[in-house]
Amino acid sequence: xxxxxxxxxxxxxxxxxxxxxxxxxxxxxxxxxxxxxxxxxxxxxxxxxxxxxxxxxxxxxxxxxxxxxxxxxxxxxxxxxxxxxxxxxxxxxxxxxxxxxxxxxxxxxxxxxxxxxxxxxxxxxxxxxxxxxxxxxxxxxxxxxxxxxxxxxxxxxxxxxxxxxxxxxxxxxxxxxxxxxxxxxxxxxxxxxxxxxxxxxxxxxxxxxxxxxxxxxxxxxxxxxxxxxxxxxxxxxx
Numbered sequence: 001x002x003x004x005x006x007x008x009x010x011x012x013x014x015x016x017x018x019x020x021x022x023x024x025x026x027x028x029x030x031x032x033x034x035x036x037x038x039x040x041x042x043x044x045x046x047x048x049x050x051x052x053x054x055x056x057x058x059x060x061x062x063x064x065x066x067x068x069x070x071x072x073x074x075x076x077x078x079x080x081x082x083x084x085x086x087x088x089x090x091x092x093x094x095x096x097x098x099x100x101x102x103x104x105x106x107x108x109x110x111x112x113x114x115x116x117x118x119x120x121x122x123x124x125x126x127x128x129x130x131x132x133x134x135x136x137x138x139x140x141x142x143x144x145x146x147x148x149x150x151x152x153x154x155x156x157x158x159x160x161x162x163x164x165x166x167x168x169x170x171x172x173x174x175x176x177x178x179x180x181x182x183x184x185x186x187x188x189x190x191x192x193x194x195x196x197x198x199x200x201x202x203x204x205x206x207x208x209x210x211x212x213x214x215x216x217x218x219x220x221x222x223x224x225x226x227x228x229x230x231x232x233x234x235x236x237x238x
Contacts, residue, residue: 100166137169
């Protein structure tokens with residue numbers, strides 16, 4: 001996709017400091033109805049809205065899950081990552097993507113892997129064995145970008161956060177996703193009705209499936225009712 005047609009290209013340039021902008025963080029309305037009076041207060045209000053703790057409403061079941069995931073799990077399924085598996089994951093990323101806070105680009109990381117493959121492999125397999133995702137790799141550079149339809153709004157949901165993670169974290173995430181997808185498809189654990197986050201499928205496929213179902217019922221002179229559900233801020237605390 002050409003840079004001029006890419007809606008995120010401006011955000012990438014902002015993150016790398018390649019362009020100057022006159023955009024100003026505007027006043028927002030806080031949950032209590034008052035408005036922010038400084039840039040710092042606006043940023044804190046935005047962060048509180050985008051990044052929630054989620055522990056205030058957790059029950060004993062949630063606490064048990066948190067406790068379980070703190071303990072490393074060793075099973076026969078946890079085969080070590082191979083050098084080829086790691087290299088393929090690194091090469092799958094676009095080399096022009098903006099780096100994270102460590103400044104390491106995908107090209108630099110790939111060159112490092114080609115020079116010291118055994119060291120990189122040992123690092124990722126240690127993460128796998130310990131069930132650990134290093135905290136340094138979780139740290140991201142966040143660029144708040146106003147949604148097109150809310151540029152002049154004072155609503156807390158005005159900004160969409162665009163995050164830039166370190167390449168080390170991106171690679172381990174890709175390695176784990178590939179492993180999970182392989183397991184899901186090999187054992188046929190996904191339903192044919194799953195369209196989101198599924199290779200070779202899109203919202204167009206979902207729309208066509210719904211259209212075919214509706215047309216079929218209308219041809220039988222039946223009444224069709226469609227119910228949609230939109231969960232507000234569904235991934236804010238994911």
